Amino acid sequence: MRVKDMMIRAVKGLAPEAAALEALQVLNELKISGLPVIDKTNKLVGMLTEKEILTHILPKYFEQVGVFSYEENPKAVKQKIKSFVNLKVQDIMRREVITVGENAALCEAAHIMLVNKARRLPVLNAAKQVVGIVSRGDIVKALFKESA
Amino acid sequence: MNKAVQKFFWLIAISFVCAYLASQNGLSPKQSISIGIFCVSILGTLFFWDFRLSFAFIGTSVLLLTKTIDIDHLVRFASLEVILFLVGMMVLVGLLKEEGFFAWIVQLILRIKHLTPAKFIFVISAASAVLSAMTSEVVSIIFIVAAVLEICDYFEVEPLPFVIIAVLATNIGSAATVLGNPIGILIASKAGLTFEDFIIKAMPLAVVCLLAMIGLVLVLYRKPIALLRERMRELGDNDMLIRLISVPPDRRLRIGLTIFGVTLVLIALHHRLELMWGLAENTALLVLPLISSGGVMIWKWQKARSYIERDVEWWTLLFFLLLFAQAGTLKYTGATDVLAQKIVQAAGQDINVLTGVVLWFSAIGSSILDNVVLVAAFIPIIQGFQNAGINLSSLWWALLFGGCLGGNITLVGSTANIVAIGILEKEKNIRVSFFAWFWAGLTVGIITTIIVWVALMVLPIYR
Numbered sequence: 001m002r003v004k005d006m007m008i009r010a011v012k013g014l015a016p017e018a019a020a021l022e023a024l025q026v027l028n029e030l031k032i033s034g035l036p037v038i039d040k041t042n043k044l045v046g047m048l049t050e051k052e053i054l055t056h057i058l059p060k061y062f063e064q065v066g067v068f069s070y071e072e073n074p075k076a077v078k079q080k081i082k083s084f085v086n087l088k089v090q091d092i093m094r095r096e097v098i099t100v101g102e103n104a105a106l107c108e109a110a111h112i113m114l115v116n117k118a119r120r121l122p123v124l125n126a127a128k129q130v131v132g133i134v135s136r137g138d139i140v141k142a143l144f145k146e147s148a
Numbered sequence: 149m150n151k152a153v154q155k156f157f158w159l160i161a162i163s164f165v166c167a168y169l170a171s172q173n174g175l176s177p178k179q180s181i182s183i184g185i186f187c188v189s190i191l192g193t194l195f196f197w198d199f200r201l202s203f204a205f206i207g208t209s210v211l212l213l214t215k216t217i218d219i220d221h222l223v224r225f226a227s228l229e230v231i232l233f234l235v236g237m238m239v240l241v242g243l244l245k246e247e248g249f250f251a252w253i254v255q256l257i258l259r260i261k262h263l264t265p266a267k268f269i270f271v272i273s274a275a276s277a278v279l280s281a282m283t284s285e286v287v288s289i290i291f292i293v294a295a296v297l298e299i300c301d302y303f304e305v306e307p308l309p310f311v312i313i314a315v316l317a318t319n320i321g322s323a324a325t326v327l328g329n330p331i332g333i334l335i336a337s338k339a340g341l342t343f344e345d346f347i348i349k350a351m352p353l354a355v356v357c358l359l360a361m362i363g364l365v366l367v368l369y370r371k372p373i374a375l376l377r378e379r380m381r382e383l384g385d386n387d388m389l390i391r392l393i394s395v396p397p398d399r400r401l402r403i404g405l406t407i408f409g410v411t412l413v414l415i416a417l418h419h420r421l422e423l424m425w426g427l428a429e430n431t432a433l434l435v436l437p438l439i440s441s442g443g444v445m446i447w448k449w450q451k452a453r454s455y456i457e458r459d460v461e462w463w464t465l466l467f468f469l470l471l472f473a474q475a476g477t478l479k480y481t482g483a484t485d486v487l488a489q490k491i492v493q494a495a496g497q498d499i500n501v502l503t504g505v506v507l508w509f510s511a512i513g514s515s516i517l518d519n520v521v522l523v524a525a526f527i528p529i530i531q532g533f534q535n536a537g538i539n540l541s542s543l544w545w546a547l548l549f550g551g552c553l554g555g556n557i558t559l560v561g562s563t564a565n566i567v568a569i570g571i572l573e574k575e576k577n578i579r580v581s582f583f584a585w586f587w588a589g590l591t592v593g594i595i596t597t598i599i600v601w602v603a604l605m606v607l608p609i610y611r
Contacts, residue, residue: 060574061294066244068251068393075388076301076575 003109004102006142007123007132013038016045016090023048023089036122037093042129044122046093056092057081099124102131106146110139155195163187170483178216179483185211186474186525193518201463204470217477225476226469229434230337234330234468235460236437240408241287242459243444246451247404248395250291253279257295258389265376269313269362272296276314277321277358281351282412285322285329285564289315293568297575302389303379307572309372312585313365315568316556316592320361322564323552324354326433327415330468331523331551338527339544340429342419349545349610353603357553357596364595368588403447411440471524479528488532500605502533503542507604510550511597515557523551542610549600557593559585 012030014023014037027035027050034049057080098116100109102123109121113136123132167184171177185207192203211217217225244250253275260271272292279288292314300307322328325346326336335341366373395401414421418432425432445452478484495501506526513522530543555562559569559582569580604610 059294059297061290061297061571064290065251065254065294066246067248068255068395071391071394072388074298074301074392075304076297079301 001106001142001146002102003100003104003106003123003134004132006106006138007102007134008138009132011036011038011122011130011133013130014048014089014093015039016088016093018089019085020048020053020087020089020092021085024053024084034120036097036130036133037089038130044097044099044124044128044130046090046095047097047122048089048093052092052094056087057084097122100134101125106139106143109134110136110143113139152196159188159191159195162191175483175486176481178214179478179481179486181214181216182211182474182477182481182483185216186478189471189474190517190521190525193521194516201467201470204467204474208470208473211474211477217473217480221476221480222473225473225480227334227337227472227476228469229430230330230333230472231465231469233333233337233434233437234465235456236439236441237284237327238460239441239444239455240411240437241283242455243404243441243448244283244408245287245459247401249401249404249408250287251393252395252397252401254291254295254298255393255395257292258298258386258392261385261390263299263380263386265373265380266366268299268310268376269365269373272310272314273317273358273362273365276317277324277354280318280321280564281324281328281354284327285318285562286567288321289318289564289568290571292318293571297572298389298392299386302386303376303383305376305379306372307576308580308584309365309369309588311568311572312588313361313369315562315565316361316365316589317358318564318568319552319555319562320354320357320596322562323357323549324351327412329552330520331548334472334520334523334527335544335548336433337430338531339540341544342430343416343433344419347416350548353545353549353600356603357549357599360595360599361592364592365588368591407440407444411436468520468524471521475524475528478525479531484528485532485535488529489536491529492533492536492538497536497538499538499542499611502538503546503604504601506530506543507546507550507597507601510547511554511557511593514551514554515561515593519551519555519562523547539611542604545610546600546604549604550597553593553596553600556589556596557586558582558589561589561593 012026012035014026014035016037016039023035027033034047036044037046037048039045057077059074059076098112098118098121100112100121100123102125112118113121120133120135122130123134125131163184166187167180170183171180175183188207189203193200196203208222212219212222257271257275260267272295276288276292279292293311296310296314297307300310323332326332326343332346336346414436415433418430418436421432422429445455448455491505492502495505510522510526526547530540530547533543534540555565559565559580572578573580
């Protein structure tokens with residue numbers, strides 16, 4: 001079985017110019033943690049997940065400071081949430097996205113996911129256009145189904 | 149033409165011209181090659197910061213292939229002792245970070261009660277200088293900037309002036325001890341200076357510079373300070389800041405602090421230990437961080453590999469290693485001796501003139517270049533002055549202070565500046581302009597360098 005045989009084809013993508021707040025609402029409505037960002041030519045330009053949103057909101061230095069715990073929410077977090085309304089998807093999306101080709105074997109997709117610690121992969125065709133998406137759960141199910 | 153190609157063209161052209169001029173001025177082919185290659189490394193750091201290690205690799209290989217230096221001497225000049233010292237300190241700093249020491253410092257700053265603008269500026273300046281002198285400028289600035297940003301956010305004021313104040317103090321503090329800046333240990337190692345020499349001669353001068361800096365910034369930033377005073381009056385005491393973060397004061401933090409404290413005390417006493425045990429000069433200084441970090445890796449054996457792989461900046465250290473070897477090649481070929489002779493002749497063998505030349509040249513050079521590159525080039529030249537019977541003592545201090553204080557002049561003058569501005573730009577999504585930094589940096593840089601210049605010329609302790 002190849003990735004194209006089991007991927008989800010109806011990919012909901014976000015436009016890079018879309019408002020970040022709207023994108024957050026889409027994630028909440030679909031009850032998913034992230035979506036690919038796709039431009040007008042159907043090319044993948046980034047990925048927006050809840051991780052990117054949290055990374056934007058939390059102070060950038062927290063990883064470098066070492067071990068501590070927040071007892072209160074920093075004022076800067078509240079300010080950033082207030083100013084979230086002015087942001088576009090392209091302002092906070094991740095630009096380096098790990099992808100898989102539609103003709104890749106399932107194990108190759110699993111391999112890419114494990115090596116890159118990715119939970120889902122956008123699937124690209126030969127013209128580098130987004131044609132689907134696969135998640136870790138989809139790969140596990142498909143591998144077990146194939147071996148059954 | 150592509151900008152990168154243009155820069156590369158200039159890099160090669162300038163290096164060739166330097167080598168050609170050297171050969172036309174009576175230097176041998178090997179001396180000219182060593183100068184040309186060193187120029188490539190200097191310009192490589194200036195034009196292609198991210199590729200500096202590539203230039204160092206290729207340049208060093210060319211030195212070997214052209215027989216400008218042999219492998220034995222290259223290894224000897226690579227100053228492995230300095231590199232190992234830095235590795236040991238980086239492991240110790242990694243431990244401190246992991247055990248929450250730096251977050252604990254941030255917490256202490258946030259918990260200061262009845263904060264006033266003057267108290268805030270004094271505390272961030274003193275904390276920046278002390279932490280920098282103890283752990284290195286690049287490490288300390290991250291934590292101080294974290295505290296500054298939280299305080300400025302709480303009082304809703306523009307953080308840039310206060311971040312600049314923290315960086316200025318960090319660079320000044322980095323001159324106070326051997327640990328503050330890689331150039332400190334490099335100069336100590338090459339000049340045979342001890343930690344006690346730094347405590348007696350560098351630290352008091354750094355304290356005077358710090359006080360002068362605080363006075364200057366209180367005037368230069370009077371408007372942002374007035375605004376902060378107003379906001380502090382409006383928003384009252386910093387109750388939320390006091391509770392903002394907590395660091396578990398657990399056993400591991402106390403053990404980490406004890407290991408670091410004992411190491412610092414032993415490093416401070418290294419000269420006496422060396423005399424007591426009949427060790428060669430600076431052996432204990434260089435070995436103590438290795439012993440402590442070795443102990444840390446036994447205590448935390450499961451994370452030992454991570455300390456070495458994650459906390460040691462191998463990219464930077466490899467660059468330093470090859471840079472030191474290239475600077476050593478300048479000495480090996482005799483190029484720096486010729487240069488030293490010409491400088492001494494031009495200065496009329498006057499120590500005050502030479503001290504001024506070294507101090508101002510290194511200060512201005514460090515405002516543009518990485519100070520390690522500059523100091524590595526200057527060391528063999530200063531060693532060359534000895535042949536003319538010059539007493540080198542004040543020149544070493546001039547080089548140290550020039551290299552550290554010059555970093556304050558421009559936005560890119562030191563790694564601490566770049567790190568702090570990087571955090572600020574990412575956090576606030578702003579672009580800090582060259583001139584937003586320049587006037588305060590230039591004023592503090594020039595005034596503090598003048599203070600050092602006068603002290604080096606007037607006070608007999610530096611002779």
